[in-house]
Amino acid sequence: MGQTPIRNTIRTLRFQNGEMTQQALADRVGLTRQTIIAIEQGRYSPSLEAAFRIASVFGVPLEVVFQYDGHKDC
Amino acid sequence: MTFREKSALATALTLSLVYGLYAWRAWGAGLTRAEAIPGMVGVVLAQAIVVVVAHIALAIHRRPERPDERDQAAALHGLRNAYYVLLTGAVGVLWLSLCDTPGLTVAHAMLASVVLAEIVRHASQVLFYRWGY
Numbered sequence: 001m002g003q004t005p006i007r008n009t010i011r012t013l014r015f016q017n018g019e020m021t022q023q024a025l026a027d028r029v030g031l032t033r034q035t036i037i038a039i040e041q042g043r044y045s046p047s048l049e050a051a052f053r054i055a056s057v058f059g060v061p062l063e064v065v066f067q068y069d070g071h072k073d074c
Numbered sequence: 075m076t077f078r079e080k081s082a083l084a085t086a087l088t089l090s091l092v093y094g095l096y097a098w099r100a101w102g103a104g105l106t107r108a109e110a111i112p113g114m115v116g117v118v119l120a121q122a123i124v125v126v127v128a129h130i131a132l133a134i135h136r137r138p139e140r141p142d143e144r145d146q147a148a149a150l151h152g153l154r155n156a157y158y159v160l161l162t163g164a165v166g167v168l169w170l171s172l173c174d175t176p177g178l179t180v181a182h183a184m185l186a187s188v189v190l191a192e193i194v195r196h197a198s199q200v201l202f203y204r205w206g207y
């Protein structure tokens with residue numbers, strides 16, 4: 001599976017925010033549920049705008065949601 | 075699977091099956107131009123009808139969602155890969171034309187490059203949706 005070098009904590013944050021469903025998050029950030037699933041599983045790197053929107057929904061800074069894990073490839 | 079993912083898969087499969095069957099029947103059949111043209115028109119119409127029916131069935135089964143950024147990325151990914159196939163096909167057709175190849179063979183080569191490019195476009199979208207590349 002093609003994993004992106006960006007890790008995320010969306011799954012954890014969803015459960016910390018009243019067990020928010022993937023569909024509810026998708027509706028709030030304007031993406032499809034399948035895209036949220038792909039981001040959670042590391043199969044898709046969202047655009048910067050979508051990443052900020054996701055962080056905004058959880059009320060946390062961007063770096064709490066997304067962490068770059070590609071330094072070892074540089 | 076989203077509607078667009080199913081749509082890409084259905085189109086790739088339809089193109090492969092319909093044009094594969096046509097190529098299998100036409101290959102080495104020694105058709106004249108007059109015999110081949112109805113078959114070529116027929117296969118294009120048959121493919122269009124199957125794709126439309128498949129999409130109606132998919133839309134009834136699951137309502138299409140509004141495309142988001144991942145759908146656009148998948149579409150661009152498919153188009154980029156298809157471009158290489160189409161470009162290679164165009165060079166091949168040009169080369170065949172310059173080699174005094176019969177017109178029907180050139181037409182078949184042109185059809186094949188367009189169909190292969192379309193199959194690659196939709197298959198690339200499926201790969202992008204499923205596995206991220």
